[in-house]
Amino acid sequence: MNGSCFLSVVVPMFNEEEVIDTTYRRLTSVLESIGETYEIVLVNDGSRDRTTDIVRKLCESDSRVKLVDFSRNFGHQIAVTAGMDHASGRAVVLIDADLQDPPELILEMVARWREGYDVVYGKRTARRGETWFKKFTASMFYRLLGALTSVNIPVDTGDFRLMDRKVSDTLCEMRESSRFIRGMVSWVGFRQTFVEYIREERFAGETKYPLRKMIRLSIDAITSFSTKPLKLAGILGFLLSAAGFVYLLMVLYLRLFTDATQPGWTSLIVISLLFHGITLSLLGVLGEYIGRTYEEAKRRPLYVVSDRLNFERNTEREPERVGVGSRE
Numbered sequence: 001m002n003g004s005c006f007l008s009v010v011v012p013m014f015n016e017e018e019v020i021d022t023t024y025r026r027l028t029s030v031l032e033s034i035g036e037t038y039e040i041v042l043v044n045d046g047s048r049d050r051t052t053d054i055v056r057k058l059c060e061s062d063s064r065v066k067l068v069d070f071s072r073n074f075g076h077q078i079a080v081t082a083g084m085d086h087a088s089g090r091a092v093v094l095i096d097a098d099l100q101d102p103p104e105l106i107l108e109m110v111a112r113w114r115e116g117y118d119v120v121y122g123k124r125t126a127r128r129g130e131t132w133f134k135k136f137t138a139s140m141f142y143r144l145l146g147a148l149t150s151v152n153i154p155v156d157t158g159d160f161r162l163m164d165r166k167v168s169d170t171l172c173e174m175r176e177s178s179r180f181i182r183g184m185v186s187w188v189g190f191r192q193t194f195v196e197y198i199r200e201e202r203f204a205g206e207t208k209y210p211l212r213k214m215i216r217l218s219i220d221a222i223t224s225f226s227t228k229p230l231k232l233a234g235i236l237g238f239l240l241s242a243a244g245f246v247y248l249l250m251v252l253y254l255r256l257f258t259d260a261t262q263p264g265w266t267s268l269i270v271i272s273l274l275f276h277g278i279t280l281s282l283l284g285v286l287g288e289y290i291g292r293t294y295e296e297a298k299r300r301p302l303y304v305v306s307d308r309l310n311f312e313r314n315t316e317r318e319p320e321r322v323g324v325g326s327r328e
């Protein structure tokens with residue numbers, strides 16, 4: 001049957017040696033309890049610890065565990081994409097490796113999906129064991145994103161979600177390289193709903209999302225879903241030139257009709273600093289978009305796979321899948 005199963009669970013992993021075994025056990029017991037066929041697609045995102053070795057052992061003992069092994073670290077959103085490309089289930093669940101998202105919630109997600117929803121995302125009502133700074137920046141980020149974008153991206157949701165095959169297929173066809181998957185899922189539409197949960201503490205290990213990666217993700221999110229920064233840059237530039245023009249008239253008036261002109265060194269310096277600063281920051285905004293246009297224009301593959309285990313075919317996206325669309 002072309003390897004297609006009821007449910008695929010995609011787990012991105014970057015240096016997660018401490019959590020894999022526990023995550024695997026908890027996921028397996030939840031998935032067993034559904035009583036349908038399933039697969040666990042583990043994507044190793046260029047880990048430098050023993051992650052690959054541990055996953056390889058799991059693959060040997062359990063053929064429902066599959067490995068997509070990247071040649072280097074490509075980032076969380078790309079790892080999730082690769083997992084979806086390789087998933088064959090009639091529904092696909094995305095979940096983090098660190099058990100911050102409780103696997104038990106998958107049961108509820110499957111129930112909502114069987115009711116007819118195409119996307120069931122997890123909404124965090126509380127976050128445990130995360131720093132004040134992380135919670136604060138995350139909440140600011142979701143609100144800023146809401147204000148800047150026209151796509152309605154739900155607040156306080158991560159990538160923990162279930163998607164019907166047709167949603168997953170649509171996402172896989174969107175090959176843009178700056179990916180913000182939660183935004184893309186909102187963009188595609190379909191019937192969406194959510195289930196609430198409490199985000200637990202990381203089970204072991206440290207966060208693999210340092211501030212640098214969080215900022216990258218936020219910029220990707222805003223620039224891929226909004227051109228408002230470009231428009232704001234234009235408006236700001238226009239207002240400033242208008243103000244500059246008024247000041248110019250004033251200076252001319254003072255020079256021509258009064259004796260009040262000074263050598264003017266201070267004002268020149270102030271203006272030059274101010275305007276250079278602003279010009280440069282606006283150029284920065286433009287550069288951000290131009291850089292992205294360039295990235296997209298290159299049409300590079302999103303990731304490079306060095307190895308695959310337990311897949312029936314050694315190809316990426318299978319063009320034809322059996323059983324698409326039916327949920328029973």
Ligand code: UDP
Pocket residue numbers: 011012013014015016045073074075076079095096097098100206207208209
């Ligand atoms: N991750 C990844 N590649 C990266 C960073 C993170 O595949 O470059 C994975 C990581 O292994 C985990 C998930 O993405 O399964 C979420 O990362 P993490 O839990 O560290 O982020 P946080 O929950 O702190 O935001």
Ligand code: MG
Pocket residue numbers: 096098100202207
């Ligand atoms: Mg985490």
